[in-house]
Amino acid sequence: MQNESQQPIRGQAPFTHPVVIAGAGPAGLTAAYQLMKAGDPVTVFESDQVVGGISRTVERDGWRFDIGGHRFFTKVPQVEALWHEILPDEDFLLRPRQSRIFYDNKYYDYPLKASNALRNLGVLEAVLCVLSYFKAKAFPPKDQTNYENWLVARFGWRLYRRFFETYTEKVWGVPVKEMPADWAAQRVKGLSLGNAIINALKPNRKQTSITSLIEEFQYPKYGPGMMWEAAAAKVEAGGGTVEFGQRVVEVTAEDGELVSVTVRAKDGSERTVPAEAFISTMPMRELVEALRPAPPLSILQSGLDLHYRDFLTVALVVPGQAAFPDNWIYIHSAEVEVGRIQNFGSWSPYMVKDGKTCLGLEYFVFEGDHLWNSTDEALIAQATAELGKLGLVDPDRVERGFVVRVPKAYPYYDGEYKDNVARIEEYLSKHCRGVHLVGRNGMHKYNNQDHSMLTAMLTVENLHGAHHDIWAVNVEEEYHEQSGRPPANQGTGRDAPILPKRPIES
Numbered sequence: 001m002q003n004e005s006q007q008p009i010r011g012q013a014p015f016t017h018p019v020v021i022a023g024a025g026p027a028g029l030t031a032a033y034q035l036m037k038a039g040d041p042v043t044v045f046e047s048d049q050v051v052g053g054i055s056r057t058v059e060r061d062g063w064r065f066d067i068g069g070h071r072f073f074t075k076v077p078q079v080e081a082l083w084h085e086i087l088p089d090e091d092f093l094l095r096p097r098q099s100r101i102f103y104d105n106k107y108y109d110y111p112l113k114a115s116n117a118l119r120n121l122g123v124l125e126a127v128l129c130v131l132s133y134f135k136a137k138a139f140p141p142k143d144q145t146n147y148e149n150w151l152v153a154r155f156g157w158r159l160y161r162r163f164f165e166t167y168t169e170k171v172w173g174v175p176v177k178e179m180p181a182d183w184a185a186q187r188v189k190g191l192s193l194g195n196a197i198i199n200a201l202k203p204n205r206k207q208t209s210i211t212s213l214i215e216e217f218q219y220p221k222y223g224p225g226m227m228w229e230a231a232a233a234k235v236e237a238g239g240g241t242v243e244f245g246q247r248v249v250e251v252t253a254e255d256g257e258l259v260s261v262t263v264r265a266k267d268g269s270e271r272t273v274p275a276e277a278f279i280s281t282m283p284m285r286e287l288v289e290a291l292r293p294a295p296p297l298s299i300l301q302s303g304l305d306l307h308y309r310d311f312l313t314v315a316l317v318v319p320g321q322a323a324f325p326d327n328w329i330y331i332h333s334a335e336v337e338v339g340r341i342q343n344f345g346s347w348s349p350y351m352v353k354d355g356k357t358c359l360g361l362e363y364f365v366f367e368g369d370h371l372w373n374s375t376d377e378a379l380i381a382q383a384t385a386e387l388g389k390l391g392l393v394d395p396d397r398v399e400r401g402f403v404v405r406v407p408k409a410y411p412y413y414d415g416e417y418k419d420n421v422a423r424i425e426e427y428l429s430k431h432c433r434g435v436h437l438v439g440r441n442g443m444h445k446y447n448n449q450d451h452s453m454l455t456a457m458l459t460v461e462n463l464h465g466a467h468h469d470i471w472a473v474n475v476e477e478e479y480h481e482q483s484g485r486p487p488a489n490q491g492t493g494r495d496a497p498i499l500p501k502r503p504i505e506s
Helices: 026-037 077-086 114-138 147-155 157-163 165-172 181-187 193-201 225-237 284-290 297-304 376-389 417-431 449-463
Strands: 019-022 042-046 057-060 063-066 092-096 099-103 106-110 216-220 241-244 246-254 257-265 270-274 278-280 307-319 328-331 340-343 356-365 400-412 435-437
Touching: 019 026, 026 042, 026 077, 026 225, 026 449, 042 225, 042 246, 057 225, 057 307, 057 400, 063 307, 063 356, 063 400, 077 225, 077 449, 099 157, 106 114, 114 147, 114 157, 147 157, 147 181, 165 328, 165 356, 216 225, 225 241, 246 270, 246 278, 246 284, 284 297, 284 417, 284 435, 297 417, 307 376, 356 376, 376 400, 417 435, 435 449
Parallel strands: 019 042, 019 278, 042 241, 099 328, 278 435
Antiparallel strands: 057 063, 092 216, 099 106, 246 257, 257 270, 307 356, 307 400, 328 340, 340 356
């Protein structure tokens, strides 16, 4: 009996030319894999030299590290089935989630554990936090339209400052009080002080009903890139093509219908391929700039008005016994710039070398800021010093370091992004039919890896006669909690934060 991901796609559409896909990340390769299984010709163009996008696994001198930390956990059954179709079961590890919050030189278990929290807070501070909570419940901030006051009304000032303020500002680069609260109900849905305390006191702490609190997950033993390396190999074995170092620079339509895609190689050479269908995971801003003929100024302006949060990891090799047992630690300290620290040996022992581990210090940045423009040597020195300042690892025990920069890692969601995305999507539907947007950057949407995969799977079904609304993926929690495929008017669990507007970049 076939599982849902292995069911043949009905109503196969005949393609004269290969379906062109921009990007070999989770969404692009999922689409390619599904098309290959349906017997469709497919060509994937990837501007980088590796597959996986932000879900790739970087390898340097035999060390492997994840970009951001990717737990393989989903409530979408067809995505779960596809993971195990691409990789055999023996390539997955079941890993415990171990994570803590660093605040005021103490480490708090997350999910919260009552004994640990009370020991760190002390009786007096614990009482003050509870009193602060009840005060906020009795006298909540009048204006709860911003994220700060929304959180304070539900947790109190003292817990807000300990467990929300600093880390949130590091991730998004703006003060929490400037972030509208539209996103807040989605981001912490199901997670309240009461729920956290009940969860902390439960004797059986394994639970998956609140995604923020899951305590174990699957993980490919050589990192998430292993999944996408296998997917690319299967696509090529099935007759598809995956080409590296090829950036899509033109997407051409005639009479409103897609006719070709032009790619540029690293050496500057270009070639144009005919196309009836183009699946784009490239940043939406770049897609708008590539449209031919050029769209009206208003659409170009909407593309330029989409922004991104960039990301860099400094990976430091240390002796295994010098590291911590966590998968990651959230750094709620304004004294350092690092936002989160991974221990890749705790994700998988296959990613590190005997007796050693590799720590990934994550910095959330804007391309062109002081961290992004720092030399690798300066970043390694800063990360090493911050490990010492946090009391995690003696800087003298750091043996070597590597730096990975990831531009446009996360779409930035200001108050106008939804209108900009809607205008662009409407323009494409009328003037460049045959272009399909999937994935996080492709849709400029707040998607996890599994959400991105689902948009690709549904898009391939649409190419074969279905009528799924992929924009409904990841809107409401009920989408994940339905059995089977969810209805089109529901979503999968979270909406984007709405952030202060950034100036249009030239």
